[in-house]
Amino acid sequence: MSLAPRAVLVHRTTEYEELLARHGTAGQAAFFLTSRGRDLEPVAARHARARRTLAAVEAAVPLHWRRARVERADLDRFLFGPEDVVVVVGADGLVANTAKYLTGQPVVGVDPEPGRGLGVLVRHRPADTARLLTAAVRPDAAFDELTMVEAVADDTQRIRALNEIYLGAPGHQTARYRLATATRPDPAAPEESQASSGVLVGTGTGATGWLRSLWRERSGPPALPAPTDPRLLWFVREAWPSPTTNTTLVQGALTNGDHLRLVVESDRLVAFGDGVETDALELTWGQTIRVGLADLRLRLLV
Structure with missing residues (x-):
């Protein structure tokens, strides 16, 4: 029964x-x-x-x-x-x-x-x-199947979000990391060391909020996705150059099978979803985290 x-x-x-x-x-x-x-x-x-x-x-x-x-x-x-x-x-x-x-x-x-x-x-x-x-x-x-974003760390920590995932330093201070471009797994994919205010990866649902504010500031960004589109946008916030860091890889899109890879080069970084900093993944020097489309979607009744 x-x-x-x-x-x-x-x-x-x-x-x-x-x-x-x-x-x-x-x-x-x-x-x-x-x-x-x-x-x-x-x-x-x-x-x-x-x-x-x-x-x-x-x-x-x-x-x-x-x-x-x-x-x-x-x-x-x-x-x-x-x-x-x-x-x-x-x-x-x-x-x-x-x-x-x-x-x-x-x-x-x-x-x-x-x-x-x-x-x-x-x-x-x-x-x-x-x-x-x-x-x-x-x-x-009838449901709207809303796209979600997921971050998975190399120690199996995992977090999903409906709007966006932020990766960066606690308190939004300088984050240092190596960033690989948003392409399908490829050992030859471009990678660079960066110092920035963090990285934001968002969905079409999040395109009405934080993601949109970053999108409006950029020159020639990818088109914003719709909430049900299987596509994410990512932006690096306030990246700046130095003798050891670059600012070439600062925005892009992710589709099925794509991911963004970040290797931590700070004592402590965090990843949290939808602005809830109290429920964050804790990342330390040398850890790797990948961000891409989540397998699950939010089923919202029409």
């Missing part, structure tokens, strides 16, 4: 809850904000709206389904199952935060505050949850 689907509701702590955790009481939080020319009332109103939305989404889960809740900070400790339907209730960034922990489970993005954000990944309204959950487990369900 197969298990009933499980709806996993992913949410994040609200600004109001963070203020209470820091200041202890609503009165203390209000005093803190007032002293800085701000008002607690709109923050509390958004908190109440977010909690009403979460309750409404949970109430829409079919009665015979199992259910679970997970807060963003606990995602790295939560075990997703193959029969899960993941319902992300929050901003677009919360979908990206969740994607790296999934292995093909369908994702439904629900926007608790339509119009406040772009709504690129959280496309649906809370009132549609019941219909969306039923649709998500149908054999003919």
Whole structure:
């Protein structure tokens, strides 16, 4: 007998809850904000709206389904199952935060505050949850298969991301490394030593954010990919020349089978995805890390 689907509701702590955790009481939080020319009332109103939305989404889960809740900070400790339907209730960034922990489970993005954000990944309204959950487990369900990027170190450390992966020094200081060009495995591929502010490798989903800002600064960069395109772009940030470092290999594209290879020449570099520096790979002198297309994609319900 197969298990009933499980709806996993992913949410994040609200600004109001963070203020209470820091200041202890609503009165203390209000005093803190007032002293800085701000008002607690709109923050509390958004908190109440977010909690009403979460309750409404949970109430829409079919009665015979199992259910679970997970807060963003606990995602790295939560075990997703193959029969899960993941319902992300929050901003677009919360979908990206969740994607790296999934292995093909369908994702439904629900926007608790339509119009406040772009709504690129959280496309649906809370009132549609019941219909969306039923649709998500149908054999003919329609999904956007969003490309992801993956970094794999020589000690088997691995990280995936929906938007981009950053490789560089902690604190965005000078990173030193040897970079091989983004080509299929080839011992004769060009390689150079670099000193820079790090390397960014991004997807079409990330092309609306950090990746796009770098793309706009460049002269003649490759065309930006669409979210479902099997193609990545990479950029070296603020590379500078010296007697031992060069600036020739600073941008390019990666397709199926391509990779970017980086050999660490600093005491410590990190690689993290989608801006989450607290969940980073730690790399030391002499280690090698390869970045390319991930085998898995994010299955986002249309």
